[in-house]
Amino acid sequence: MKSEELFEHMSAIDNEVLVRSEQDGGNVNRGKETGLRRRNKILFRAAAVVAAMFVIVSVAWIVKSDLFRRNAGTENERYLSQYLLAKAEYPEEMKIPSVEQYRNADGSVDYEQYDRAYDDWRRKVRQGRSTSTSLSAVVRNGIAVFTEKSLPKLFAEEAGKNRVYSPTNLYMALAMLAEITDGNTRAQILKVLGTSDVGELRAAVDDAWKTLYHDDGAITTILASSLWLRNDSSVSYIKETIDRLAANYHASVFSGTMGSEEYNKALRTWLNEQTGGLLEESVSQQSLDANTALAVATTLYYSAKWDQEFMGTTVKDKFHAGSGDIECDFMKQTITGDYYAGDRFAAVYKNFEYESNTLDNMIFFLPDEGVSVEELLEDPQVLAMLGCPHEQPQSKFITIHLSVPKFDVASDSNVSGCLQQLGITDAFTSGTADFSSIAENAKDLYLSKVDHSVRVQIDEEGVKAAAYTVLPLAGEVMPPEEEADFILDRPFLFAIRTMNGTPLFIGIVENP
Numbered sequence: 001m002k003s004e005e006l007f008e009h010m011s012a013i014d015n016e017v018l019v020r021s022e023q024d025g026g027n028v029n030r031g032k033e034t035g036l037r038r039r040n041k042i043l044f045r046a047a048a049v050v051a052a053m054f055v056i057v058s059v060a061w062i063v064k065s066d067l068f069r070r071n072a073g074t075e076n077e078r079y080l081s082q083y084l085l086a087k088a089e090y091p092e093e094m095k096i097p098s099v100e101q102y103r104n105a106d107g108s109v110d111y112e113q114y115d116r117a118y119d120d121w122r123r124k125v126r127q128g129r130s131t132s133t134s135l136s137a138v139v140r141n142g143i144a145v146f147t148e149k150s151l152p153k154l155f156a157e158e159a160g161k162n163r164v165y166s167p168t169n170l171y172m173a174l175a176m177l178a179e180i181t182d183g184n185t186r187a188q189i190l191k192v193l194g195t196s197d198v199g200e201l202r203a204a205v206d207d208a209w210k211t212l213y214h215d216d217g218a219i220t221t222i223l224a225s226s227l228w229l230r231n232d233s234s235v236s237y238i239k240e241t242i243d244r245l246a247a248n249y250h251a252s253v254f255s256g257t258m259g260s261e262e263y264n265k266a267l268r269t270w271l272n273e274q275t276g277g278l279l280e281e282s283v284s285q286q287s288l289d290a291n292t293a294l295a296v297a298t299t300l301y302y303s304a305k306w307d308q309e310f311m312g313t314t315v316k317d318k319f320h321a322g323s324g325d326i327e328c329d330f331m332k333q334t335i336t337g338d339y340y341a342g343d344r345f346a347a348v349y350k351n352f353e354y355e356s357n358t359l360d361n362m363i364f365f366l367p368d369e370g371v372s373v374e375e376l377l378e379d380p381q382v383l384a385m386l387g388c389p390h391e392q393p394q395s396k397f398i399t400i401h402l403s404v405p406k407f408d409v410a411s412d413s414n415v416s417g418c419l420q421q422l423g424i425t426d427a428f429t430s431g432t433a434d435f436s437s438i439a440e441n442a443k444d445l446y447l448s449k450v451d452h453s454v455r456v457q458i459d460e461e462g463v464k465a466a467a468y469t470v471l472p473l474a475g476e477v478m479p480p481e482e483e484a485d486f487i488l489d490r491p492f493l494f495a496i497r498t499m500n501g502t503p504l505f506i507g508i509v510e511n512p
Helices: 003-025 028-046 075-081 111-129 137-156 167-179 183-192 198-212 239-248 261-274 373-378 380-385 416-422
Strands: 051-056 084-086 163-165 219-230 251-256 294-304 315-321 324-341 345-351 361-367 394-405 407-414 447-458 483-487 492-497 503-509
Touching (some): 137 163, 137 167, 137 183, 137 198, 137 416, 163 447, 167 183, 167 219, 167 239, 167 503, 198 239, 219 239, 251 261, 261 294, 345 380, 345 394, 361 373, 361 380, 361 483, 407 503, 416 447, 447 503
Parallel strands (some): 051 447, 394 483
Antiparallel strands (some): 163 503, 324 345, 407 447
16 A cells, blocks of 8 residues: 555544544534543553564474465455555565476376476576675674674573574564664664664665565565554554655554454464464464554564485484483484584584575584583674674584484563663653654653564474584584584574574574
8 A cells, every 4th residue: 555545544544533523522622622632541541551562583494385375365364454554565486396296197206397397496596586695784784783782681581491582583673663763762772783874774674674585485584574553543653654664674554443352363363474373372462452552563484494304313312401301302414514613612504405595504502511501692603603793613524423303492572671781771761762753642652562482493304404413522622533423412502594694593492
């Protein structure tokens, strides 16, 4: 929907509210008076909890490439359409051919035709992506700054538990928050994001969204944003800001009755659609109360296959958790790759299946004996491998016997406290927060909370590479032979990186 149409629709809603007020009062003057009193009353109530920001994140390594689709005309689409003012557009990408498309009547596969179709797909995808693989330096450096500042603070509160978060998703959400704030409130957010220019950030986020977006069936990386407005006249939204959110942040815009079960259902429907249903339990707890002036929701959905699957090598073995030994499934494989020997850890990465000039990977960090996994959160060499400006540890290209436990880890947290520790304080303070970029009558608006929910799964098909085996080694000493065991049989750190080293997700596995 065009901006003009969006605001004509919003104006029509405002006019309808005033007309109803006039009818209730019996004359025009009394109607206007009633409307004003109603507006003031709502704003007064909104002083308690008026702005809510929901940051819902999802990551998963799923083998089925057709799990997550935005099919127009589905029941969910029809339900959301009644609240939709503007819908974000996603690029159409050529899908990777499926073997099933070339299966003959007798069950055999015409691999000659399949290989021809696959080569054609790969050639066309690479051509289409040849100019869009370099992430903006503003975003790349900004995510690095944010990761280094936030990583130890976000994970410190729940030591001993599985923890996971998405620095990229939180960065994008805070960028939207900067867009709807002003003054010192905006300055605090920009500082945490590593910039001082909201215009520069705006352009960089748009570029990053287009660069990171993949939905070709081999790798799926989808960032989504939305803005949830109330459909009465208690808040006067600013047209130019909503235009920018739609254009630069690819945000869909919704309008409905705050606090109603129907509108809350719409929010939950959107979140589940954007995260492939992986966070359904967490999403079921999300709601907007009647005093909410507006809400922002961002998501990140990720899906990839290993570049070499673990084929028939999964065995039961012991994982030495902090609470005691547990038995779990370990995926084993032998690969050739870079083995990193940090001062206090060893690290190995494994590639995902790649096409279209995209080479994402997953890094596993194993602390040395006597070193806790929490100690790695501020380790300069670990941060260097997460894209931060530090010197990376030495590496050696060798044969690695890899052993990785299958895991499914999730985190649900309110990260408001962490963000305030980082320096974003004004946004959470009534009377101090400056949300004048999104609403004319924004004096009492403030941020009530920031919910961040993440889930990561890996299994045999979720990767393709040889096998990696975890082995505690002395940090400063390279393995003496041309091969090494790398066995992740105690708490470890992991990260999912894009081809340029930007961390999409970081997590700690205490108990697989």
